[in-house]
Amino acid sequence: MQKYYKIFMSITLISILLLVYVYYKDSYFRNNPLGQDTINEIKQKEKELKYLVYKNYGLKVNIPIIIDDKIHANLYGYATYKNDNIRIVLNKKRFQETKNYMISYVLPHEYAHAMMFVFGDRTHENGGHTKKWQDICIALNGIKCNRFVQRDDILMEKVRF
Ligand SMILES: [Zn+2]
Incomplete structure (x- = not known):
């Protein structure tokens, strides 16, 4: 059980980081020449x-x-x-x-x-x-x-x- 929980948390964390990265990249492009x-x-x-x-x-x-x-x-x-x-x-x-x-x-x-x-x-x-x-x-x-x-x-x- 503990093992699956860790995998689940890892995937969630990676997804969040990815979202933050995409958002950052997007807003960086918007606000810059x-x-x-x-x-x-x-x-x-x-x-x-x-x-x-x-x-x-x-x-x-x-x-x-x-x-x-x-x-x-x-x-x-x-x-x-x-x-x-x-x-x-x-x-x-x-x-x-x-x-x-x-x-x-x-x-x-x-x-x-x-x-x-x-x-x-x-x-x-x-x-x-x-x-x-x-x-x-x-x-x-x-x-x-x-x-x-x-x-x-x-x-x-x-x-x-
Ligand atoms: Zn034309």
Whole structure:
């Protein structure tokens, strides 16, 4: 009997410690900016995107990439065009579990939307996923460049004006 009690107590204790750890890790992430590694990876990707824009379109662009922790958790990111300012906003909450997806899939996808604004094309057709947008997305080495996304697709973004 004593033996089972010890095993039971051990499991309970381990579970509690695990919960505390997960909670701590979560709140640590929430209350802190993105790690330097992640920031460097975003910067590296941005450099590549700027180079590809220059190579394909002969344009030198500098589109701010904002990391926002106030946007809805379902939204990965979006491109905006407001008062002549073009920006890309990425959801900070999404970097925790899906960092590579954010950098390799979402960022080039949104960059292509931002480039549509640069070209003065603000069509709402198909959520901005026009053939022209697709061509830009592919030219930017995008992976998520399909024009007709599936329901429940991981890309829950919107184009905002
Ligand atoms: Zn899109």
